[in-house]
Amino acid sequence: MLSNTQNQQPVFPNQQQQTLQQQNPAQFLQFHVKPTLQIKKNAITDEYKVTSQVLGFGINGKVLEIFQKRDGEKYALKMLQDCPKARREVELHWRASPCAHIVRIVDVYENLYQGRKCLLIVMECMDGGELFSRIQDRGDQAFTEREASDIMKSIGDAIQFLHAINIAHRDVKPENLLYTSKRPNALLKLTDFGFAKETTTHNSLATPCYTPYYVAPEVLGPEKYDKSCDMWSLGVIMYILLCGYPPFYSNHGLAISPGMKKRIRMGQYEFPNPEWSEVSEQAKQLIRTLLKTEPTQRMTITEFMNHPWINQSMEVPQTPLHTSRVLKEERDTWEEVKEEMTSALATMRVDYEQIKIKTIQDSSNPLLKRRKKTNSSGTDTQTPAT
Template identity: 40%
Template sequence: MGQTLCADASANSDRPIGLSDFDYDTVTDLLGKGQYGLVYSAKNTRDGSRVALKVMAKAKVDSMEALMEEVEILMHINHPHIIKCFDFFSDDDNYYLTSEIMGGGELFDRIVSRHHYTEADARNLCLILINTIAYLHDADIVHRDLKPENLLMMSNDDDASVKIADFGFARRLEGGTASEKCGTPGYVAPEVIKQEPYGVCADVWSLGVIIYIILCGYPPFHHAKMGTLFKLICRGQFKFYDEEWSSVSSEAKDLIKRMLTVDTRQRITARQALNHPWLQMDEEELNKNGMKGTLAQLRRFNLKRKFRAAVHTAIVTGRLQRLVASLPSNQD
């Protein structure tokens, strides 16, 4: 076991929650990393429940305003397919955010573990994602970093338990637009690359990229050189290659085209997408479209994605060690 950090919890359940209410392991139970810090598995000593505890070093937080906006959004939205957050508190050195543990891993890992995969499976999953993004957009919230790594599974037993996570770049637009250049290359919308004012439709583009990958196993825009990749995105230059796409319905391809439309005035909205014919098609009909080739492609794509993530994790190891050293330890 790694170093365990804990403190005696007060018997007074009415007092504000704080670090002393959690008992967590700083090494073996590291769950991941977010924009500002590291996430650990923790036990709430008040009720025994397990939570994810995100630890953010104050010295590493560039914008307190951005952090508080993330917290405010997460604490006030309520949707079955968005990660649920419980508490936010701080001490002299760190901020702490607690949320539900996503014990089922990443969505793409779940897909590639399947032995049978059809267009109906893909469509039902995409319906959940589009519905969830429509909920956010109805509340004038833009996520701004939709990508496979931020689509997590609540359970190992339920293939529909997907939830959207990591709201570090999320903003409440309140009828306005955003202008910051943020997101992940390959998923970012053309208007963000061009540093034009943009709205919630930037998420629709990112989700269109994800749906493309879910249906064929590789991204619509890819190039080793970042500049060339961005040019392809800004031109909306992608293809449906016959080897993977010949067995996919024309309705699915039409929705992707509408989501990956460069002109934001012509791009379909998430709410409009819910009425698209593909999402209304008969499941039995779509079940006929097996996608064995897509699974093979998706497994290759997922391995490459995991390798890049492992390299990045190695780079931030020093940051992890410094943050762990800053946490309060037991005085046994």
């Protein structure tokens, strides 16, 4: 439970514990006892210099750059209006903080901010930017299938830790996957627990809250959903990593179209050429297993982490992919997709029956249709750079 104090400092796993976590999450959880979250009541400005520099935007507002006065270390500050929902978000994120691939909470303060009682969450600063921005900005260096495998393993590590402690993240998407730095060896971490929920075997999650492009089929109707939603999201992210565009699209201006809803529920997607021509069948089969429309048929995170494409990455072919080039060519479209996803968050938090969406005539994937037309004209059939 949450409590208030000023003295106890958070304890995070050492190298031995992190190694154990990666090898056996269940054993790690028994070995590592997570300390109770201690919320400080003194002013955050006693220990940190708060700046007006905006680092990014989360579900509930902007994230600011701050510096620890003691050593000048840079951190990120997220502010939430104090309420039971906010405290739950902070508590679940805190429980997940020992994972090497989840953004770490350093301190939490209960302070007045602009006359309102707020929770101020101090987190490690993720200077490396978003996952796909990093791939987009690679220049001429080819992005390979083996690199995609390594990235998916990092994301899988985060989901495996969460599911082992009965937390479903429920909003696993590219914008919530950030690098610690610009360095080549930077860690990829999952953040933003605004939609996270604790789940047990007997209590499935029921509130639709997903971003449409990464939404599992059962979220689109009245059915309940659970940890398998995160597995669906892994499938969508893996798909994008291997080609540069998502498997499902809505028409511009609509948060989620009827046609897109139907395709997601029926699991209708394809592996079109040229982007998929050289991708291994093993990778495609893994995506098919992750994107199963029936949640009970979808693989679990344990099965995912034990899949050869994930746990034997040195055996995954170093095939150069089209991903970086496609992301660059479709940069404007990608930004539009992100904007639509952001605007759709509020919509997807209410029951699907309450969402009013106008009918559309053409519900096909406009990006893919344009790319097919370009490919058929012979102007976009080059192989990726090696």
